[in-house]
Amino acid sequence: MDFRYDARTQELREKLSAFLDECVYPAEPVHAEQVAAAGDPWARPPVLAELKAEARRRGLWNLFLPDPRYGAGLTNLQYAPLAELTGRSPHLAPEAINCAAPDTGNMELLAEFGSEAQRERWLKPLLDGEIRSAFCMTEPEVASSDATNIATRIVRDGDSYVINGRKWWSSGAMDPRCEVFIVMGKTDPGADRHRHRHRHRHRQQSMILVPRDTPGVTVRRGMTVYGYTDAPYGGHAEIDFTDVRVPAENLVGAEGAGFAIAQARLGPGASTTACGWSAWPSGPWSCCAGGRWTGWRSAGRSPSRAWSGSGSPSPGSASSRPG
Incomplete structure (x- = not known):
């Protein structure tokens, strides 16, 4: 099987890599700061909403859905290298582009097996990142x-x-x-x-x-x-x-279809989740092993300088993450 990237995959990889470098990696310390400052451990850090808005502006949204009516219409072969990239910032990147579990599997389930009424009531707000x-x-x-x-x-x-x-x-x-x-x-x-x-x-x-x-x-x-x-x-x-x-x-x-639906949900989800976790050796852990992470920590930047808190940070503020 030919695993080389086709033109669309390569284009999305470049766009997603730029989004990670320019927006997501610099937002990581701000995200950590907002989580620590929140009184409620389940409160949503405001920086995440800003990242979502920027991802949608860049056309990086619902990339996981193979049905072009609801998502990007990518095959598993096309989406896998994108999932690997988001795994380099597992707490921010997947949700920033609305590709975070368990919503991914649930949206696929509703898109494939849900009724029109169910898709209108639940799938639509999930696709929009509202719930x-x-x-x-x-x-x-x-x-x-x-x-x-x-x-x-x-x-x-x-x-x-x-x-x-x-x-x-x-x-x-x-x-x-x-x-x-x-x-x-x-x-x-x-x-x-x-x-x-x-x-x-x-x-x-x-x-x-x-x-x-x-x-x-x-x-x-x-x-x-x-x-x-x-x-x-x-x-x-x-x-x-x-x-x-x-x-x-x-x-x-239908009644009695639950086991088959569960199997259909599990297959793509397990594969793409594995792709995300495969990124860890080249992402967060590499800063401990090789000292190659030259982002805001090693540069002595404060979180507020690495991310302005609104819109996209300038390219000069982006962290340099291992490839």
């Missing part, structure tokens, strides 16, 4: 990497579905802008009693959209990974769903 979302699959009592183990129930009751269960490690749910949960549960737990069990046990699950403010939804706590809360980047929450009632039209796709 965020969470994906709720993992549960505390079972090995949820195999989704056939999950126990959360989604039961049809007239024109509604009623949801009961507990989820945890629901990424993005601690963000105050997270307005919708995509919840995976079982609508037909008895499907494995059919004759061909190895086929039908994967038809037990369904996915449903649950607005955060629905009665019965309780975000119990934020969780830590190696002692870190991942604030203010969305975090990972434990959530109770107790007699949560939502309209039947909130079901994503």
